[in-house]
Amino acid sequence: MYLTPFLLEFQSWHWKREFHDEELADAFAATNDPTTPEEFERGFLTLLRSGDTVACGIALDYYDRAEMTERFVGGNPLEPHAEEVFAVARRLLAQPPRPADTIAEEGANHASALGALMRGGLDSEDTDAIAGILERMPDGGLRESALDAARILVDDTMDQEKADSDEGGATPDRRLVTLIARVEACRDRVETISALREDSGAEATESLVRAATDDAEWRVRQEAAAALTAGGRFYPQRPLLERLARSWSDDERSAAADEVRDALAEGLHSLHWQGTEPLGAELSEAHRQVRSPTGEAVHRQAFRTLLHSGSPVSVGIALDHFHNAQGLTRFGLDDAEHAPEVLAVAREVLRQPPSPAALSPRTGAGASHASALNVLQDLGEPEDAMAIAAVLRDNSVSVEVLECAVDAASCCLERWTAPNEPLITALEELIFDSSADMELRTDAVNTLFGLDAPRVTAVLVRAARAAELPIQVEGAIGLTFHHLIDQHRELLREVVDSWPQDAGDRAQIVLNEMGR
Numbered sequence: 001m002y003l004t005p006f007l008l009e010f011q012s013w014h015w016k017r018e019f020h021d022e023e024l025a026d027a028f029a030a031t032n033d034p035t036t037p038e039e040f041e042r043g044f045l046t047l048l049r050s051g052d053t054v055a056c057g058i059a060l061d062y063y064d065r066a067e068m069t070e071r072f073v074g075g076n077p078l079e080p081h082a083e084e085v086f087a088v089a090r091r092l093l094a095q096p097p098r099p100a101d102t103i104a105e106e107g108a109n110h111a112s113a114l115g116a117l118m119r120g121g122l123d124s125e126d127t128d129a130i131a132g133i134l135e136r137m138p139d140g141g142l143r144e145s146a147l148d149a150a151r152i153l154v155d156d157t158m159d160q161e162k163a164d165s166d167e168g169g170a171t172p173d174r175r176l177v178t179l180i181a182r183v184e185a186c187r188d189r190v191e192t193i194s195a196l197r198e199d200s201g202a203e204a205t206e207s208l209v210r211a212a213t214d215d216a217e218w219r220v221r222q223e224a225a226a227a228l229t230a231g232g233r234f235y236p237q238r239p240l241l242e243r244l245a246r247s248w249s250d251d252e253r254s255a256a257a258d259e260v261r262d263a264l265a266e267g268l269h270s271l272h273w274q275g276t277e278p279l280g281a282e283l284s285e286a287h288r289q290v291r292s293p294t295g296e297a298v299h300r301q302a303f304r305t306l307l308h309s310g311s312p313v314s315v316g317i318a319l320d321h322f323h324n325a326q327g328l329t330r331f332g333l334d335d336a337e338h339a340p341e342v343l344a345v346a347r348e349v350l351r352q353p354p355s356p357a358a359l360s361p362r363t364g365a366g367a368s369h370a371s372a373l374n375v376l377q378d379l380g381e382p383e384d385a386m387a388i389a390a391v392l393r394d395n396s397v398s399v400e401v402l403e404c405a406v407d408a409a410s411c412c413l414e415r416w417t418a419p420n421e422p423l424i425t426a427l428e429e430l431i432f433d434s435s436a437d438m439e440l441r442t443d444a445v446n447t448l449f450g451l452d453a454p455r456v457t458a459v460l461v462r463a464a465r466a467a468e469l470p471i472q473v474e475g476a477i478g479l480t481f482h483h484l485i486d487q488h489r490e491l492l493r494e495v496v497d498s499w500p501q502d503a504g505d506r507a508q509i510v511l512n513e514m515g516r
Helices: 022-030 037-048 053-073 079-093 108-117 124-135 140-164 174-197 202-214 218-227 231-247 255-264 281-291 296-307 312-323 339-351 367-379 382-392 399-415 421-431 438-446 454-464 469-479 486-498 505-513
Strands: none
Touching: 022 037, 022 053, 037 053, 037 079, 053 079, 053 108, 079 108, 079 124, 108 124, 108 140, 124 140, 124 174, 140 174, 174 202, 174 218, 202 218, 202 231, 218 231, 218 255, 231 255, 231 296, 281 296, 281 312, 296 312, 296 339, 312 339, 312 367, 339 367, 339 382, 367 382, 367 399, 382 399, 382 421, 399 421, 399 438, 421 438, 421 454, 438 454, 438 469, 454 469, 454 486, 469 486, 469 505, 486 505
């Protein structure tokens, strides 16, 4: 057996997995560079024979990859195991579609099986399984693989029957022929629906409503319904979407259906006030409406009710909804319309003492400042530098609040035309505060990357000479930027020479720049 970079650099087509089972973890590691041909083969066969769906799927993907690249290297090193590969592929194909999760998309077991079988293993015995996949109207890659497999079977049948027939006639499997035409037509209509998403006109909306209610294919109906959740369409179409979602059966599953149900579900509670609710009927109802609005005007009014309530919790929730993409702008409201009043409220919040920890047990002391700092991250101007610096120096607030201050400083310094001296001084104090959280300190060094100012360069040089290795590494990274590296090569060489061999992945950035 021989190996090629085509296999050693490959992971999988369909799976993202770190195995907890030691044997499978070792087998997977053996399929990655560096390894020997013998280790690779043992690892591949261990995955293939494991009976674990994910491991088997990865092995099938390896076989597919090896077949795909064989013409470049003169053969498939896994070819001797073809029959075993095809048997495992058929076993995965006979399973129900694997549900979507963080490891793979829905039906990944079928996608891996088809990829392997289409490398010479497809047979008429696979007709029912492939037809079953097409009848489910899958999305994207699985749909295309199933269509390709069905076409191969139809073509093979026609070629065989033509060879066996004296008259040259052919009778392909009518079920597959019908399904191929149906799925292709459905795919074309779905693509048309996707184009209408970007058209906000009344005519496009009417077309989407007709498709969502009247199209013969459930997948097209769901895609059209999902398009009606985009932008401002959601508000007037909500009653229709609720009715449609109730009408879909459990067998009619798609990402589009999930998109509709997510739009109808309660949205973001907040970023820094989880577990805390606004007090009083009016503020509770306003919170419910910003999470799941029943209309555009109601959504705007509910947001303003929270924003101007004077309650730290309600104001904080409103600021969080302005900052987060799944908040105020979730259904297409223009946040620029509200930006001036939101910025004014955020500045006022930062003039007040930080909220007590009891108001937000999860975030801790200063949750009110965290919510306000997120707004400065988006809208802050140079006049806000002192407010950010004050939080960076505040030892009474939680680490999470300080993280928001560092993030706000980073975004503002990047956005402003000139580095702000007081803000850089506050960041420097945090960087060299040995009592502060180390990750917070290294993040503070990161905020200075790419800024072209002598004051910033001085802080990075000081960081590169720091006693603590994580600070030293980040300072050195900052000095590798194009406007600084040439004048600091001697310092970087000195610093790099002092590092231990296991200085970490971040150190490798500097080592690479220095040609080490």
